[in-house]
Amino acid sequence: MSENKQAVKSIEWRDDHVRIIDQTFLPSRTVYCDIRDIGQMWDAIKKLKVRGAPAIGIAAAYAFYLGIRDIRDISFAGFNIEAERIAEYLASSRPTAVNLKWALDRILMTIYALREKPIEEIKAKVLEVAQTIHQEDIRTCRQIGLNGQELIPKKANILTHCNTGGLATGQYGTALSMIFHAHEEGKNIHVWVDETRPLLQGARLTAWELSQAEIPFKLVIDSASGHLMKSGMVDLIVVGTDRVAANGDTANKIGTYNLSVLAKAHNIPFYVALPLSTIDLSLSHGDLIPIEERDSAEVTQFGNARVAPPKTATFNPAFDVTPAENITAFITEKGIVRPPFTENLKKLFE
């Protein structure tokens, strides 16, 4: 797919610091934020300045380097303890997206494998691994988009939830990569974009990315999806995910489960696009996936405007889990995975 349509880089390593687009300002303003220490990145992840499972993994990998680069005059044992402390700290920023832990574990393993080497060499290698994770994600996302094409017919009306585009990844996205590539192939598609309350990743970010790529879409409120499906206006649904358990149960932005139940009721294919780094084979099923709960102000306010009476109690889970039986197929960089998921997801790693 053409580069110019996806020219905006959500995250970039610039000599000695990380530059992200602060996604909380989009679409009104494109504000860049330079991150020079690990605390700043923890905060950026927590506040969703950088968000989306693969992008969080990349951000955490760079933050790891920012956290270790100034450590000097230390034994390997001391360095390793410090590295484990850093990994634990970064992992505490957001609990659901497993890409975060996946990236941190990959760096910890690299450090341990280099235990006989000088500390300066290990530090340089950590930066190299972070850059590799970033570059691999770009290639992976492109491949997901290509692999998903056999599932998208010409003139399809596609419904998607949250934001799964270049902003949520190194580039291209996951579910949105399939949509970008379908458009690029001239399939004449149309996208229904869920607004995605409470933080409006659909209205603010997916609508922005689709406008930039000149892909026809309409923004709908989350609760319109049942009406759209019942009226025959949706041919397929494709979403991303933050963590898939070994049996295929899938955590994604709150509201995804509702969509999957409706899709099943209306016999509409429900697809999940993801890199292998989002699969967590250590969890046998979805009830074990930690679900992030966020601040009540996200519910009582609409943007900065308060809509609920003062002191209104809230419950604000950021994700839900779609049971594997509601999912038609997963689209990964290694191809399309159909049921039985326990068996077929495991095969991806053999």
Ligand SMILES: CSC[C@@H](O)[C@@H](O)C(=O)COP(=O)(O)O
């Ligand atoms: C390719 S992104 C997949 C998921 O991370 C995405 O669908 C999602 O739910 C993001 O949630 P967010 O809270 O905005 O980080």
